[in-house]
Amino acid sequence: MSPVRSGNGARFRGGPLACLLAFLALPAPPQAAVAGAGLSPQAPKPARRLDAPQERSPATPERLAADERATLRGERDLVLEVRVRAGDTYAAIGQRYLIDLRELDAVRARNGDRLPSEGSFLAIPYPSLNDRFKIRVIRDLFPEDGPREGNWIHRTGAGRLQPSQETLWNVALWLTGRGENFGVLADRNALPGLVPAKDQEIVVPGELLLPPFAALAGLLTASAGTPGSSAAPADVQGDDFTEVPGEPETGSGTAPSIAPSGQATDATGQLAYGSDDSGAFAKYRLKRGEALYSVVMRFTGRVDSQEVNDVAFAIAGRSGIEDVTDIPTGYGVKIPLDDLLPEYLPATDPRRVAWEKSQANVSRYINPASSRNLEGVTVILDAGHGGRDRGASHNGVSEHEYVYDILCRIKALLERDTAARVLTTIKDRREGYRVRDSNRLPRNQAEMLLTDPPFPLSEPYVSVNLRWYLTNSYYRRLVGEGSDPLKIVFTSLHADARHPGLGGAMVYVPGEQYRRSRYGYSGPVYARIREVREKPYVSFTRAQRERSEGLSRQFARALVRSFRAREIPVHPYDPVRERIIRKRRSWVPAVLRCSEVPVQVLIEVSNLNNLDDSRLLSDPAYRQKVAEAYVDALGLYYGGAAQRRAPSRATSSRGH
Incomplete structure (x- = not known):
């Protein structure tokens, strides 16, 4: 999610829809599994996973289009050059190519604040690319590269670059996201130097791979970070946040919160309570430099990336925020009472009362x-x-x-x-x-x-x-x-x-x-x-x-x-x-x-x-x-x- 900050943030030019897309520039969650039938006193059933792995269709190699070209500038600067189309804006290009519209700052730093003219080429840094185009760039430069037994295999000198440009640092940087991993590659492949010989086969361990390459290696669903359906039998990525009871605990259900009749604010004065057509809410005014995602984590207790983004998106829509990249300092955002942690609810709210009693006990x-x-x-x-x-x-x-x-x-x-x-x-x-x-x-x-x-x-x-x-x-x-x-x-x-x-x-x-x-x-x-x-x-x-x-x-x-x-x-x-x-x-x-x-x-x-x-x-x-x-x-x-x-x-x- 874009770190939505109040104050003088840069304003994108793509309109409300583009800005909301920037706000939600994260992968979609896996489909939820059907909940279990629950536990019986005689034979309790095992816990069930909330997030079942999605079925994945076989990956098909994707190539760059005629108006796209991968280029290495200098020794390490890998970029994708794309031709500017009629009617293009930075926001539109960002939606096509970038992992997150926050990366537009890096693109503008390369190309200037004014978009290059139609027909000219614009350079996009490789780290800013979304997963699909990272794969396309590597496929274009190294057509013989690919997954094997849960790892990624790179063959030097078999692509468009010179072997001297395919240093272990560069291979580690492009495939794992960190050039510092070159030492691991050297140890794994018993290489004495930074520059492998021509036709040298380099094994990049699966546990180091960036998500799109890990997905092709059968380790992850791309970008989601969840086990793929064809995960290698010797490797599983666990998730502490998916092991849950088969049904809600006895007596743990709570009634929906209601708007308070007499209490206008919480004890600290940070939240003002009210209601609208969508129900009861607590209004919080953003402080200078404060991010909306941090407000969600602070007041709702959510920490999972996708859920933080989902709640923040709902808050933005309900609060009438059209440009989520530039929320003014002091702007009031409406947090549904049902999403609040109990300690932030009105004093008379049943959930707050039950929580205080539990804490006292x-x-x-x-x-x-x-x-x-x-x-x-x-x-x-x-x-x-x-x-x-x-x-x-x-x-x-x-x-x-x-x-x-x-x-x-x-x-x-x-x-x-x-x-x-x-x-x-x-x-x-x-x-x-x-x-x-x-x-x-x-x-x-x-x-x-x-x-x-x-x-x-x-x-x-x-x-x-x-x-x-x-x-x-x-x-x-x-x-x-x-x-x-x-x-x-x-x-x-x-x-x-x-x-x-x-x-x-x-x-x-x-x-x-x-x-x-x-x-x-x-x-x-x-x-x-x-x-x-x-x-x-x-x-x-x-x-x-x-x-x-x-x-x-x-x-x-x-x-x-x-x-x-x-x-x-x-x-x-x-x-x-x-x-x-x-x-x-x-x-x-x-x-x-x-x-x-x-x-x-x-x-x-x-x-x-x-x-x-x-x-x-x-x-x-x-x-x-x-x-x-x-x-x-x-x-x-x-x-x-x-x-x-x-x-x-x-x-x-x-x-x-």
Whole structure:
């Protein structure tokens, strides 16, 4: 979505329709799957995916037209030159060729503010092109390039460029979006220099490819970032935001919000309540430089790119915004009350009243346990995804390898510097718990869950559930051995892919309202696992749910405090959340929803869809800071002050 900012933004010339297209310049979401029939007390059904992969027709090579030509200017500057047609405007050209109309600034910088005359050629930088034209440019320059076994194969000297122009930097830049990936290509292809020999076959790993080339390689649906129907059998991209209960939780439904009769504004004076023909709304006046997408994330809790854009589009239309690229400072935008988070609703709104009551009940619970040097504390660590499931993958960074490295670092620090005991749900059969001080962490798909028997991570959606079965088994065993239940902490580490406009860490806790059913799974795969047979189904009393949310919120606040003390970016709006919101559904991730551990959190350490966040996560020094901040937070939670250690290099940790 265009970062709709108030103030003196550039105004496009294409009229309201073109501007709205600019606003929504994002890929369409996959078709929603039919919802499951729900859970029965005797045989709960597995969770269902909201976003089923779309069927894809076989890709057909597309070529540039006669009035389009790919050109390399200088050593690295790849552009598409297009002939200006009669009646063309910058906005019209942008709609044909650009990934987003925000890229018009880059096009104007190349060609001037005045559009070149009809019949002249206009240069469009390759990074600004949409997926279709990126593919066409590469096909035009390198007709023998193409996918193979989930990777992309480039043959030097077989296209229109000279071999000396096909440096590893350029190949990495054009196919992965980052020239810095040349080192990965050199390692993968055992190349000694930056310039490959003529007829050299260069393998570009699938996990690094830009979305359009990943789609052709069978890894992704182009631009959408979802698994394609013909995904390579050895590779799956998981999504933390698609694993949901089969039906809404009992008692979690809410009535539509209504316009307040006596309250004109909220307590802070930021929102003015009213109603129109479309229903009740809260009006918010944009501040200078403020983006509409950030208003959506702040007041509605949405973080998914497509949903943020959908809500923002609806707000723009309802608010009478014709030119979304130039909203005046102070302009009032109407946010439907039904989309607002409960804390921003009028004081008498039923949803607000219910939320305040729930928060009051939860806040009663404070962990009374204390510990010197974490004596008697057991930490159960989980790293999301693994094996075939690499998790979120953007900007050349795949989730699992990096969060698993953070797990190894936390484990090493706790075992070296504290008296805490560490258990894990997952282990790399080749690397063990070795910390890796590298910016590029290769995938080996050798991880397994430490169930009995061990479960190879070949079925991602089964492994999600086996993690909480294993965690619960650990918990029952520890309590049976005499451990204090309030000194057992479960943490699942992830890195998600939210709207790219805002980065920073987020922490999820188990919301009481979203754990009111009975949960469990059956079938031959589950029946083989001892931890499932021990206790196939779980459910929780209201007191247990409230206590767990309260204790977990307390720990989550300590985490946020420690992250900020270590200068780790934190999401600016409500970084501690009790549920995921998507497609007007709210739920808690399964590893929290079904866990019996009272103190539990899921940490999204970075937003991989945000370039700054993805670069941070690839830095081993940053991953070490996250691990140190986590240990600091445990010290805060159990009564000790956060200790700012000198930077350290954890090299290994013990198994268990």
